[in-house]
Amino acid sequence: MSLLKLNPQTVKKLRRFREIKRGYYSFLILMAFLFLSLIGEMLINNKALIVSYEGDWYFPTYSAFHPGTDFGLDYPYETNYRDLQKHFQESGSDNWVLMPIIPYSPYENDGSTGIFRPEAPDASKQHYLGTDTTSRDILARLFYGTRIALVFAIGFMAAVYLIGVAVGCAMGYLGGMFDILSQRLIEIWSNIPFLYMVIIVFSVIPDAFTIFSRILILLGVMVLFSWTSMTYYMRTETYKEKSRDYVAAAKVLGASNTRIVFRHILPNVLSTLVTFMPFTIVSAISAITALDFLGFGLPPPTPSLGELLKQGTQTLRTAPWIVMSAFGTLVVLLTLVTFVGEAIRESFDPKKFTLYK
């Protein structure tokens, strides 16, 4: 990031980005969502924010679990705070519970009729987008599903760029035999069918792995088969920059290869990189959603957009709100990211100042 600051060209580009309102506001909205999602447990959760019981204050959101017996209830398992709130209100005591805006976790089944089935949106029950096929709150699942997808996509992008840039740069800068061999290897590598690899890898993962590590493995597999495309751009850009006079000048001055690559070439090819970033995120979100849709993605019952979409296609006639919510979220999310991408591409486009005569 310090590179960005140093380069007045980049500052100019960023200023232009701010001038493109559509992309800029999309970016702000996305950032706001990202921030909200980081504190998501305080917005959408079935654990209370604050419980005041017998003069003591409890903050169950991020703390260890409280069995019902902690609050004078008769069961030894996790307190149902919605019931606790009702219980306190009815008993007229001084105890009180402050629940999040949406008092549901993405995992709990909350069938109002005693049957787990999709229920239409109902503000009075605080199911603002309705419930899914097993009566789980759709908004909660969408929110946490989107959070996972976004974090996943950002992690994916970072990893892909790290590998892609490193390999691409090396190919372009070193050239020669290394370049030719790497290119052939990459061609072979990129022809391995990605979906099969995901299926194969997932069938051999030991079951003791937690959901988190399974998500990491999925990320690893996806990165392993996606970094190749980035190398093509990096390679050509590096080749181009390498033959420029300033690189030759740096060489003559005795700059080391590392210095030339990091101080001279990388900052100059950065604009190419940055323009691709949002689109990489779009493809990562689409990929993880598609994998979930096919049942090869995040392990159940992890909330995910793909899983909701799949439910939606199966209940098109009976519960259209499921597919509408999932599809709507996906469209909005991908549109926002695409707007950001277009704005970046435009602001980084050197052609604005080029006149051809």
Place this chain on the structure above:
Amino acid sequence: MMTKFSFRFALVATAAFLTACGGGSESTNTVDTSLDNTQEVNDYYAANPDFFTFATINDLPNDLVWEDGMDEPDLGSPDAVKGGTFYESIEDFPPTLRFVGPDSNFSSRSWIAGYYRMGYAWPHPNTRNFIPGIAESWAIDDDTSTVYIKINPEARWSDDEPITSDDQFFAFYFFQSEYIQAPFYNNHYNTEYTNITRYDEHTFSVTMATAKPDMAEYGLGLNPIPQHFYKELGEDFPERYQWRYEPHAGAYTIDDQNIDMGVRIVLERKKDWWAKDNKYFRNLYNVDRINLTVMRDAAKRYEAFRRGDVDMMRVVTADMWHDNLPPTDPDVAGGYIHKATFFNGGPRSNWGLWMNSSRPYLDNQDVRIGIQYAANWDLVISNYFRGDVERLKTQNDGYPDFSNLNIEPRSFNIDLALEHFAKAGFTERGPDGILRNAQGDRLAFTLTTHYERLGDVFTILKEEAIKAGLEIRVEMLDGAASFRKAQERQHDIYFVSFSPQLVMYPDYWQYFHSDNAYDDAFLEDGSVNPDRKIKTQTNNLQVVADFELDQWIEEYDSSEDYDRMVELSQMIQEKVYDYASFSPGFVEVNYRTAYWRWVQWPEGFNFRFTTYPYEMFAFWIDPEMRQATMDARRNGETFEPHADDVYDQFKGLQ
């Protein structure tokens, strides 16, 4: 000129290659048919004189009591009309038309062969008494565990060749042969039978290895194999017969031109079928054509049904029954689509949690019992299945006399679960509410399964188990991977059901005997062998090994006394209940189906010992009604609705 020619040649070659790839059925039919293995088969008979005996009709014992099973109630309806086409969907295109050998155990197998292949005699689907198939009459000699069979002289293969005793001789050669690459059949036909004797062209006897109470089923349930069709049987059997449809004695057959690779298969009824006037068959197999179209996706199958492209749909899930096809649905309310619930009997699929009792902590009986109490099947049944299914009681429900009706499965009970977990050392709840023991190990197990359509069941179980301090990690694999995992005993808890066969008594050996759990599980004196190793690739998924249980199972397997077997069966089930490695889930005591109004059914809908509405082919299609219904639907004309016709004449019976 040369180049032009080569180019043209390449084109022709490519075209030929593509044709060969696409039209497998045509290309394989041009194989060399001059092979003849008759000599090899005869040599095999001669080399095994104890098994294959040739006698004359005079050698037939005189004191046999011949039965013909003609006193049982008729099947189907005399009102049934022949004709029409039945449209049905299949999930996958069959990978082969063979019914044996590699890849032959595919999902649509029953539609290709299973439903129409005939044995000599078969249990009446309501009374379970034998009624004739290919046989005209038979005699059962319990003392020598031999079944004597007279083949109906009218009986013909679908290619009109007569069925003779030689075909049954050949069947033994076929199933004992390694050419067919089917070790199960090889083993079965080598160990369950000891002799076949030919008396004349239509008379033979088969001797079983034991005189078990259901011995007759083994003999009468045999299928002859058309010797003339398998003249070319040899090392290349799987490829050679890949797309050749074996002639059988049943009503439907597949013509090569009715196979549209990857898309559709059409079966046609033999108009001059030899059994068409037979008492038990005259009202069955009524439709002229069965059109099987591949539809891989459940949602797509449903839409096809709603369009009327498929005539009938088996309804499995509660939401399909209650939400997708409610009584208020215009097509249901208008009487175009009918719905029926039929209560059937027979051995039940055992949906439940199969715990691997060789895994850490699952080897503790208290942990297993705790898991049983922490599995909230009652909630699954009432809230997910909406009370449409019942709680399974044991791993072997639905065997009259043999199933232990005194066993009540453990119900969800947090206190009892915690009590048993505490006995096993899991006393403290961690910050996540999951129990831990003194070593800090969490009480967490993986539930492996491939039943994606039941995914919601597992999330409910998982969420409820947390209340009892138990974490269930759900692992959804594809079918082959999950089964392999269980077969290699890498699973903690496996959710599966074994579809039972319609037999008299359950098989315990493969599920509970220590032979299938460990190599040399016990020492001579019955104590545990300290060096024993887990045996994989068997059906003892729970790794049950109990010395006393072994004795009972061995006695049960060797016993020829019905009452003693019943007694042992009760004892075995009792012990298995105490061992608590199987958490019984749910059981479907009926089947439900939705069908268009032109599908007609005999009175009483269907048969007690069936698992699918169409299994016996007692329905018929009224082609005119099809057109009339569709016209009426367009014009808004309605009929009397049948939102749920319940046929419960067999309800409560096992």
